[in-house]
Amino acid sequence: MRLFQERGYDKTTMRAIAKEAGVSVGNAYYYFAGKEHLIQGFYDRIAAEHQAAVRPVLDQETDLEARLAGVLRCWLDIAAPYHEFAAQFFKNAADPDSPLSPFSAESEHAREAAISVHREVLSGSKSKVPEELREILPELMWLSQMGLVLYWVFDRSPDRARSYRLAVRGARLTTRGVALARFRVLRPLVREVHELFTDFLPGMTRTEPGGAKPDGEPDPA
């Protein structure tokens, strides 16, 4: 991570990484097939740290808005040391077809960990969620977290104060959305938004053998 931060992702070679780690290049490749796999390791570490950090919030809060705001704040806390790297790394991760994208098949492990946090945000809250949206909402909540991440990447306010405020506002908005989902008339719209994302973002579909869906082709129906 330090090399990536100092030299930039594009200019950092596996050779340099191996040297810095005091291992042979062959040995480095034994553990990581390439530097994009090192990034996956980084994603997994962030996800694991986040899962640990949210325990106090998820164990104590029952209010959906407080749970979600707490989870988003935790993410900002944990990601803080990597802000500079994230800004320069962004152009690699923003391409949904790149293995480095949070939507890629390769990122599935970290993504699943992150979505499972949102599943618990919802299931442990005292908010009533219609059965038919219980699978879908955590993925949409994670998508809105990706919106926050995008905002944070470009946030130059001191200590990312604006991102923290956006986390609070986003949590409030999501909570209102969930409350409105009790109205039957709205549910088809929620499902359609979710379908649009699963059809058009490669890694959002259930992983099939061979990785991501080759095309975002919706059903011919």
Add this chain to the structure above:
Amino acid sequence: MRLFQERGYDKTTMRAIAKEAGVSVGNAYYYFAGKEHLIQGFYDRIAAEHQAAVRPVLDQETDLEARLAGVLRCWLDIAAPYHEFAAQFFKNAADPDSPLSPFSAESEHAREAAISVHREVLSGSKSKVPEELREILPELMWLSQMGLVLYWVFDRSPDRARSYRLAVRGARLTTRGVALARFRVLRPLVREVHELFTDFLPGMTRTEPGGAKPDGEPDPA
């Protein structure tokens, strides 16, 4: 534009642009204060071409979904020659604080032109739109167009076929959303989504003297 496409935005100097245009550097600076202003000229040109190209659709269609799909398809047609440039230029434009961002104060002219197209998409359709959302919806429709643009930037499908399909799907979804806005219970949510964008995206607020709002600080209330 050709120089930007060949050398990349970052590596193209005003000196090189002046030389290519057969004018002195001083003369180039007389018309454009810097290369970011050339990009604004490019944005304005795309917006003007788009406004012209949507006339047949807006003059003939009265169905909201068909109007919106037509307008989005027109944009993809017009932007096609710049796809390669857009991909490499993206990292400059994705930063909401950059003058090159579609959300910046500097981009206001092109943004206003684009939003006015959506205003007409809505006003010329036979769909009923509640008075209180008439100002807000065109901005949200333009925001969703920015989502399509982001998708298009990374679309590597032949002839951007996936982006064209997303345009159709997005138009359908937006139309359903507008239809649901007749339910009073939903309107506060629409307003809150809009408020969130205006509070946190610099150029989304009404332009004040001196340019964009310095911070996305929401009202202390």
